[in-house]
Structures are given as structure tokens and as C-alpha cells.
Amino acid sequence: MATGTWREWTADDASAWLSRPGADDDKYRRGVLGVITGSPDYPGAAVLGVQAAYRTGVGMVRFTGPRSVREAVLAARPETVGVAGRVQAWLLGSGMDPSKRSFRLGGDLQRALASGLPTVLDAGGLDLVGSHLGPTVITPHRRELARLLSERDTACAFEDVDADPAGWAERTADLLQVAVLLKGAVTHVCDPEGNLFTVTASTHWLASAGTGDVLGGVVGALAATHSERLARDATAITHLAATAAFIHSEAARRASEAWDGGPVTALDVANAVPSVVGGLLRR
Ligand SMILES: NC(=O)C1=CN([C@@H]2O[C@H](COP(=O)(O)OP(=O)(O)OC[C@H]3O[C@@H](n4cnc5c(N)ncnc54)[C@H](O)[C@@H]3O)[C@@H](O)[C@H]2O)[C@@H](O)CC1
Numbered sequence: 001m002a003t004g005t006w007r008e009w010t011a012d013d014a015s016a017w018l019s020r021p022g023a024d025d026d027k028y029r030r031g032v033l034g035v036i037t038g039s040p041d042y043p044g045a046a047v048l049g050v051q052a053a054y055r056t057g058v059g060m061v062r063f064t065g066p067r068s069v070r071e072a073v074l075a076a077r078p079e080t081v082g083v084a085g086r087v088q089a090w091l092l093g094s095g096m097d098p099s100k101r102s103f104r105l106g107g108d109l110q111r112a113l114a115s116g117l118p119t120v121l122d123a124g125g126l127d128l129v130g131s132h133l134g135p136t137v138i139t140p141h142r143r144e145l146a147r148l149l150s151e152r153d154t155a156c157a158f159e160d161v162d163a164d165p166a167g168w169a170e171r172t173a174d175l176l177q178v179a180v181l182l183k184g185a186v187t188h189v190c191d192p193e194g195n196l197f198t199v200t201a202s203t204h205w206l207a208s209a210g211t212g213d214v215l216g217g218v219v220g221a222l223a224a225t226h227s228e229r230l231a232r233d234a235t236a237i238t239h240l241a242a243t244a245a246f247i248h249s250e251a252a253r254r255a256s257e258a259w260d261g262g263p264v265t266a267l268d269v270a271n272a273v274p275s276v277v278g279g280l281l282r283r
């Protein structure tokens with residue numbers, strides 16, 4: 001499959017998409033991320049995404065979900081608000097099984113998608129792509145991408161995506177008219193406008209459970225903190241997604257270095273995000 005020219009997203013690129021809060025900022029002006037993730041089967045995915053969003057520098061997180069999941073999120077991040085209200089962006093789907101979606105949850109997700117706000121669709125929210133109205137990025141791994149395309153009558157197997165992730169990411173952006181962040185050792189970020197970026201993972205220790213949920217939180221936080229820019233320029237979601245993948249990869253490197261190059265966990269990666277953001281802001 002033919003593809004355009006992919007460019008590696010650099011530290012300079014990423015730092016251009018970050019800024020420090022100013023004297024006039026408050027938690028609302030910095031950006032509130034609405035999060036609908038996790039399930040009784042996967043409460044940890046919600047915890048990891050919310051943790052990562054705070055570590056990236058969002059002003060506030062509003063979390064919607066079943067009581068057991070909300071309790072887990074609040075236990076880890078008591079600053080999280082569990083009542084509905086205004087948000088600037090959405091993170092939807094990590095740790096959810098679409099086949100177990102309740103009527104109420106389906107309504108919450110559809111209302112979020114109809115808000116026209118910037119949206120990150122991950123894991124169990126991927127099937128909702130197409131109902132979105134705002135600038136949206138989908139964040140599948142290879143198996144999820146193959147499943148999503150097959151459900152949309154495009155024959156595609158995991159092996160196909162594995163053999164040509166760049167081509168399938170580009171084709172998906174075109175078919176579904178959405179920005180795509182396809183996860184892997186090399187993450188491909190692209191959009192229907194032809195932006196094509198790669199982020200090469202700094203360590204393969206990143207390939208462990210929950211690191212994708214952390215990435216969702218980083219993308220969501222950047223979408224929330226850049227909501228005004230996204231309202232003027234929807235393709236900024238692609239640059240923000242590439243920036244998130246870069247921060248995530250660097251956080252994994254720092255987390256591993258803290259253990260002398262040893263293994264990292266998803267929470268280690270989330271907790272290393274502030275030092276990566278700080279370092280990029282100093283550039
Ligand atoms: N702590 C948490 O709550 C976590 C939640 N997660 C959530 O879990 C959900 C499912 O994510 P996945 O990426 O696993 O979904 P996938 O649906 O892509 O993969 C799950 C399936 O892959 C198969 N499989 C592939 N390789 C396998 C192997 N080596 N051994 C056994 N089975 C294998 C299994 O049948 C398994 O059911 C997502 O919603 C995700 O967000 C994961 O992120 C892991 C951490």
C-alpha cells in the first residue's frame with residue numbers, strides 16, 4: 001500500500017505544543033477533561049488515564065462511571081470531580097467492553113460525542129467513531145484497528161496491520177475521516193489532511209499492560225488544555241496526539257532509567273510525565 005512521507009516527531013515539535021500556566025489561569029481556564037472510561041471489569045484503565053491526565057497538567061478531571069470505578073479513581077486521585085458539568089474535551093472508552101455497554105452509558109457517550117468538543121476515542125469507544133462532531137483522534141493498537149475496519153466492511157486482519165501499519169493508519173484516517181494514532185513500537189499519527197508523523201518508542205519496556213490507557217490520558221489532557229486552539233484549527237488534534245506519544249515514550253525512558261534501564265509499569269510511566277513536560281518546557 002502506498003503511503004506519503006512520514007516524519008519523526010521531535011522534542012522541538014513537542015515543546016512547541018506545551019506552555020506553562022499564567023497568572024490569569026485557573027483550573028477552568030487551563031482546561032477540564034471529561035473522562036468516561038473503565039468498567040467493573042477494568043477499573044484500572046480509568047485510574048491510569050485520569051492519573052496520566054493530571055500528570056500532563058490538565059486543570060481538572062470530571063469522571064463519569066459506575067460507582068466502583070469512580071471510587072477507584074477517587075482513591076487514586078481525590079482531586080477528581082465525580083459530578084457532571086462543563087468540560088473542554090473528552091476521553092472515552094479505555095477499559096470498556098462495547099458488548100456490555102448499558103443504555104445509560106451509551107447515552108453518556110453519545111452526548112459527549114455530540115458536544116462537538118475535542119475527543120479521544122480509545123479501546124472500547126472505538127466503535128463510536130463517526131458519531132463524533134468535534135476534532136477527534138482514535139487511539140487503537142493493531143488488533144483494535146483491524147477489528148474496527150472489519151466492522152466497517154473493510155477486510156483487514158491483525159497480520160495486515162502488522163505488515164503495514166503506516167499504510168493502514170493512513171487508509172483509516174481517510175476512510176473514517178478522523179485523526180488516527182496507531183500504537184506500536186513505532187506509533188503512527190496521521191489525519192485525512194495528510195499529516196503523517198511517527199514516534200519511535202524509546203524503550204520496548206513500554207509494551208506492558210495499561211500503558212495505552214496512560215497514553216489516552218496524556219492525549220486527553222493536551223486536548224483539554226488546547227481546546228481554544230482546536231476550536232479554530234481541528235487538525236491541531238494530530239499534532240497534539242503526536243506530542244502525547246512523544247511525551248509518553250520519553251516518560252517510559254525516564255521511568256526505566258530510574259530502575260537502571262529495567263522494566264516499567266504503566267503507573268511508573270504516568271508518574272514520569274511531569275519531568276518530561278518540565279524538560280520540554282525548559283527547551
Ligand atoms: N488495568 C486495566 O484496567 C487494563 C485495562 N485494559 C483494557 O482492556 C481492554 C482490552 O484491551 P486489549 O488490548 O487486551 O484488547 P484486545 O481485544 O485487542 O485483546 C484482547 C484479546 O487478545 C487475545 N490475546 C492476544 N494475545 C494474547 C496472548 N499473548 N495471550 C493471551 N491472549 C491473547 C486474547 O484473546 C484477549 O482476549 C481495553 O479496554 C483496555 O483499555 C488494558 O489496557 C490492560 C490494563
Ligand SMILES: Nc1ncnc2c1ncn2[C@@H]1O[C@H](COP(=O)(O)OP(=O)(O)O)[C@@H](O)[C@H]1O
Nearest residue numbers: 141183184185201204206207209210211212213
Ligand atoms: N514493542 C513495543 N515497544 C515499545 N512500545 C510498544 C511496543 N508495543 C506496544 N508499545 C506501546 O505500548 C502501549 C500499549 O498500549 P495498548 O496496546 O493500548 O495496551 P493497554 O491496552 O494494555 O494499555 C502503546 O503506547 C504502544 O505504542
